[in-house]
Amino acid sequence: MIPFLNLTKSAAILGVTMLSLHFSNAQSVPERTRVIVTSDGEIDDECSLVRFLLYANEWDIEGIITSSSQYHWQGHKWAGDDWALPYLEAYAKVLPNLRLHDENYPSAAYLKERTLLGNVASEGEMLEITEGSQFMVKVLLDESDERPIWIQAWGGTNTIARALKTIEENHPEKMERVAKKIRFYFIWEQDDTYQKYIRPVWGKYNIPTIISDQFIAIFYHWKKYLPAHEQKYLSAKWMNENILHNHGPLLSMYPAHKEGDKGFDEGDFRSEGDSPAFLHTIPTGLRSLESPDFGGWGGRYVRVRENIWLDPVQEEGYRYPEGRWYGNSAWGRERLKEAKPNDQPLTEYLKPTWRWVEAFQNDFAARADWSIKAYEEANHAPIVNLSHPEDLKAHPGESILLSAQGSHDPDGDEISYQWWYYPEPSTYTGDFNLQDSSQETIRITLPKDAKSGQTFHIICEVTDQGLPPLTRYRRIIVTLL
Missing domain, CATH: 3.90.245.10 (Ribonucleoside hydrolase-like)
Incomplete structure (x- = not known):
């Protein structure tokens, strides 16, 4: 495979309505x-x-x-x-x-x-x-x-x-x-x-x-x-x-x-x-x-x-x-x-x-x-974990949970969450907004007009309360079935 030409790697699981297992590879080195x-x-x-x-x-x-x-x-x-x-x-x-x-x-x-x-x-x-x-x-x-x-x-x-x-x-x-x-x-x-x-x-x-x-x-x-x-x-x-x-x-x-x-x-x-x-x-x-x-x-x-x-x-x-x-x-x-x-x-x-x-x-x-x-x-910097893989598949109109459960700070500082949709690398071209985006776990509902193969890039941004405040991320890519 020529590096970079394959823009989104294959997802490992089908779309799901609830992702509760903590994957050991979610924060692999x-x-x-x-x-x-x-x-x-x-x-x-x-x-x-x-x-x-x-x-x-x-x-x-x-x-x-x-x-x-x-x-x-x-x-x-x-x-x-x-x-x-x-x-x-x-x-x-x-x-x-x-x-x-x-x-x-x-x-x-x-x-x-x-x-x-x-x-x-x-x-x-x-x-x-x-x-x-x-x-x-x-x-x-x-x-x-x-x-x-x-x-x-x-x-x-x-x-x-x-x-x-x-x-x-x-x-x-x-x-x-x-x-x-x-x-x-x-x-x-x-x-x-x-x-x-x-x-x-x-x-x-x-x-x-x-x-x-x-x-x-x-x-x-x-x-x-x-x-x-x-x-x-x-x-x-x-x-x-x-x-x-x-x-x-x-x-x-x-x-x-x-x-x-x-x-x-x-x-x-x-x-x-x-x-x-x-x-x-x-x-x-x-x-x-x-x-x-x-x-x-x-x-x-x-x-x-x-x-x-x-x-x-x-x-x-x-x-x-x-x-x-x-x-x-x-x-x-x-x-x-x-x-x-x-x-x-x-x-x-x-x-x-x-x-x-x-x-x-x-x-x-x-x-x-x-x-x-x-x-x-x-x-x-905080350590950001996910309760699911970074690459997901789902159907148009489906609701899924995204969770950063298990994220923590090595210094014991409090951490805050901000989830946001990154439209530029996504291939879906319509409007898409996230609700309750400052929570550890959020539910997203994919647009019904999304087409098979289109992608949504969701960023989980975690910031600690130390001085200076430090931020790390996880990117979830949802591909439509």
């Missing part, structure tokens, strides 16, 4: 996700790296590779070949405290061994075989671990292209096997190597590829389009209280806005345009790794061609470009250049990412606390 980051070292990459390191316990980090982009390369706005190392040194200092909260945080030595220089000589340079590209080759050719690898391009794709070119040249018989492992998440196409090499040569393998434009929801211009409620969690007041001060050496390096930055206050969130690439892979319970169109902390995407997923554009008659999706073609960036005041269509376009700002910023604040506080003094 997910397989650890493997990730490789490539980055051009821009200042917002530095911001993203701080957050990334605070979540290093969530993945098996295979590599952190410095690459170039159309914006940064050696000799042009370059942060330095070793720009990431000071952050790893600071991570080493807070690591003992982080491990009080989760022993799965990797050692600083492990991360340093995998923090390497890739192709950085110029924009799009992919001729040179570099230490970073060769390390990526080694990881991809390793047949002892067939788990998927999320390869993230925070900058250009040229080091990735060089690694794949080496495999094509030296191991053509292994290309298909390697391709089956790969999942791409690109923050724009910040050079032309995806279009000129990766897509023409490797496209036949249908590698799942997300290319994001909606990351601009949390990049430099966020004050122009984010709703006021979400801006609160990026404001200097919130950042100064929760992130920037008295949270240890790693957070003290976070490059927020400085005094005198035009249009911003000292301490304002600057930009984390690259963070959606890994927010997408944090195991929140939203199941976003199953399909990009499910939606989650890293945004929501639609399949435009083959297995290539871009941002949903609601403009009537819009046609996606055949070539690059980047700063000179992507809908959101082009719209931003028009500088329309109170641009509601742009705000709506970015909603698949900003709708989660409160949750992932509070989560960031909790991780900042982990850097300095004992386990008993910090907050930890």
Whole structure:
């Protein structure tokens, strides 16, 4: 099966009117996700790296590779070949405290061994075989671990292209096997190597590829389009209280806005345009790794061609470009250049990412606390259980119970429930509302006009009463018989 092309996995049971059994697999431990980051070292990459390191316990980090982009390369706005190392040194200092909260945080030595220089000589340079590209080759050719690898391009794709070119040249018989492992998440196409090499040569393998434009929801211009409620969690007041001060050496390096930055206050969130690439892979319970169109902390995407997923554009008659999706073609960036005041269509376009700002910023604040506080003094995310499988089948007009019985908080905090219907990934197109949505157990009645095969995505959102409040989820997909 080609990953992502099957948007809803088969349900395990038929629709039922009462689901009372507690399934032991309802909160099973997910397989650890493997990730490789490539980055051009821009200042917002530095911001993203701080957050990334605070979540290093969530993945098996295979590599952190410095690459170039159309914006940064050696000799042009370059942060330095070793720009990431000071952050790893600071991570080493807070690591003992982080491990009080989760022993799965990797050692600083492990991360340093995998923090390497890739192709950085110029924009799009992919001729040179570099230490970073060769390390990526080694990881991809390793047949002892067939788990998927999320390869993230925070900058250009040229080091990735060089690694794949080496495999094509030296191991053509292994290309298909390697391709089956790969999942791409690109923050724009910040050079032309995806279009000129990766897509023409490797496209036949249908590698799942997300290319994001909606990351601009949390990049430099966020004050122009984010709703006021979400801006609160990026404001200097919130950042100064929760992130920037008295949270240890790693957070003290976070490059927020400085005094005198035009249009911003000292301490304002600057930009984390690259963070959606890994927010997408944090195991929140939203199941976003199953399909990009499910939606989650890293945004929501639609399949435009083959297995290539871009941002949903609601403009009537819009046609996606055949070539690059980047700063000179992507809908959101082009719209931003028009500088329309109170641009509601742009705000709506970015909603698949900003709708989660409160949750992932509070989560960031909790991780900042982990850097300095004992386990008993910090907050930890609630555990959401279901009394039934995540995938259900039912008939039109049927009533079923959905229950998060057994959900709890590891710190003993009170928890609250919020169930909501997520229409965008659902295939039912009519109106559908939930009743008594703040209860542990709810009853839903499926519309009588729903057709066989149509789906309903229901989100169970559980938030604890700790400081900061933390949220986790379960997604139930009901498929009509």
